[in-house]
Amino acid sequence: MIKETEILLKKHYCISNTILEALENVQRDVEVIFDRIDEIREFNQYKVLNAMQAAKVSDYHFNTSTGYGYSDLGRDTLEDVYAKVFRAEKALVRPQIISGTHALTLALFGVLRPGDELISATGSPYDTLKAVIGNGKKDKSGSLCDWGISYKEAALASDGIPNIDTIINEITHKTKMVLIQRSRGYSWRPSLTLNSIKEIIDNIKTINNDIIVLVDNCYGEFVEEKEPIEVGADIIAGSLIKNPGGGLAPTGGYIAGKKELVDMIANRLTAPGLGDKCGPSLGINHLLYMGLFNSPHIVGEALKTAVFSSRLLNLFGFEVSPEFQEKRGDIIQAVKLNTPENLLAFCRGIQKAAPVDSHVMPEPSPMPGYEDEIIMAGGTFIQGSSIELSVDAPIRPPYIAYFQGGFNWHHGKLGVLIALNELLKLDDEHAGNR
Numbered sequence: 001m002i003k004e005t006e007i008l009l010k011k012h013y014c015i016s017n018t019i020l021e022a023l024e025n026v027q028r029d030v031e032v033i034f035d036r037i038d039e040i041r042e043f044n045q046y047k048v049l050n051a052m053q054a055a056k057v058s059d060y061h062f063n064t065s066t067g068y069g070y071s072d073l074g075r076d077t078l079e080d081v082y083a084k085v086f087r088a089e090k091a092l093v094r095p096q097i098i099s100g101t102h103a104l105t106l107a108l109f110g111v112l113r114p115g116d117e118l119i120s121a122t123g124s125p126y127d128t129l130k131a132v133i134g135n136g137k138k139d140k141s142g143s144l145c146d147w148g149i150s151y152k153e154a155a156l157a158s159d160g161i162p163n164i165d166t167i168i169n170e171i172t173h174k175t176k177m178v179l180i181q182r183s184r185g186y187s188w189r190p191s192l193t194l195n196s197i198k199e200i201i202d203n204i205k206t207i208n209n210d211i212i213v214l215v216d217n218c219y220g221e222f223v224e225e226k227e228p229i230e231v232g233a234d235i236i237a238g239s240l241i242k243n244p245g246g247g248l249a250p251t252g253g254y255i256a257g258k259k260e261l262v263d264m265i266a267n268r269l270t271a272p273g274l275g276d277k278c279g280p281s282l283g284i285n286h287l288l289y290m291g292l293f294n295s296p297h298i299v300g301e302a303l304k305t306a307v308f309s310s311r312l313l314n315l316f317g318f319e320v321s322p323e324f325q326e327k328r329g330d331i332i333q334a335v336k337l338n339t340p341e342n343l344l345a346f347c348r349g350i351q352k353a354a355p356v357d358s359h360v361m362p363e364p365s366p367m368p369g370y371e372d373e374i375i376m377a378g379g380t381f382i383q384g385s386s387i388e389l390s391v392d393a394p395i396r397p398p399y400i401a402y403f404q405g406g407f408n409w410h411h412g413k414l415g416v417l418i419a420l421n422e423l424l425k426l427d428d429e430h431a432g433n434r
């Protein structure tokens with residue numbers, strides 16, 4: 001760090017000397033991990049580039065369509081690129097898919113039929129999916145349960161790792177689909193690596209090869225060299241305001257997988273008979289191409305932010321997951337903050353580092369689809385974008401902050417420095433009060 005930076009961090013952001021003094025060690029510790037991140041992203045960069053070249057992407061693909069969106073070559077070619085990147089037979093990539101939850105909902109409702117059974121192999125699924133499934137909910141209206149689709153969960157082992165025997169024991173002749181969540185969600189469990197996803201899928205397919213495996217790929221794209229379809233998943237789904245949108249996609253979601261399944265899902269997205277043949281791209285094709293092209297790089301930056309933060313926060317006594325040198329399956333870094341005051345202070349810090357709305361104070365509030373109040377910080381260019389530096393957390397003990405993203409890791413680093421500074425300030429105030 002040059003002198004000018006240090007002065008700026010002290011004067012403008014009031015970062016304490018204690019933190020600044022720790023930086024050199026942290027930076028040295030994370031160096032080899034950063035090198036590994038660079039190696040993976042180099043590969044993923046070429047993978048995406050190859051797919052674009054093979055699909056013969058041209059500038060006329062950046063044109064757009066309105067209305068029905070018939071014959072939108074840019075959209076169709078982008079879907080071809082996604083299919084190639086994820087080694088899928090077919091993909092749907094649409095601004096009409098408004099989020100990850102929506103993409104997963106389409107995949108579930110597109111494929112499952114009344115009488116079918118769904119099993120979650122990774123314990124309780126992501127918060128918003130609970131309402132989609134409807135299991136145990138007071139208001140089941142419109143959920144899978146409401147449609148006569150039954151649901152079971154294979155609990156995770158006590159260390160948060162999926163238990164193959166438990167999963168196998170849940171499978172019955174009615175089991176049509178198994179859902180695997182790659183990312184940790186709002187939980188302390190580790191994210192799944194592609195190796196463990198492979199192990200789960202291999203075991204399921206040995207029992208019954210017809211069981212459809214859906215992987216919730218949110219936050220996992222380009223973290224490893226492979227993607228879930230390469231290890232046997234039938235369908236994957238994710239959000240474009242997370243990894244694969246590369247920070248440029250203003251909205252959207254994707255689904256990729258077996259052609260037959262993607263066609264069923266397309267019928268659910270639009271209408272039976274219309275399928276993937278319509279859906280206007282509304283002027284954002286070029287952003288979706290550029291975002292995908294940039295995604296491996298941005299994911300690398302986000303991972304560097306996560307690794308750096310994990311090391312730094314742990315040095316200052318906070319329990320982190322994953323630890324900095326652990327293998328990662330997603331871009332999320334969790335830190336256990338133990339009190340609501342700490343959680344708010346951490347969020348305040350990340351918000352103060354934002355390029356947008358750095359002057360506002362994040363507050364917990366109810367969110368559609370979530371049971372607990374949620375606090376979200378991150379002044380992002382795209383509303384709710386979490387490939388941009390952001391933190392979100394349900395207000396429940398032990399007050400874990402889940403943070404992710406960062407277009408560039410220098411920004412991510414500053415965010416964490418300010419957040420840690422806010423935490424230490426709180427400590428000082430308590431000491432002063434005593």
Ligand SMILES: *Cc1c(COP(=O)(O)O)cnc(C)c1O
Binds near residue numbers: 102239
């Ligand atoms: C973010 C996320 C979702 C839902 O995505 P939204 O775009 O927020 O609706 C689903 N599953 C996982 C694991 C996620 O991280």
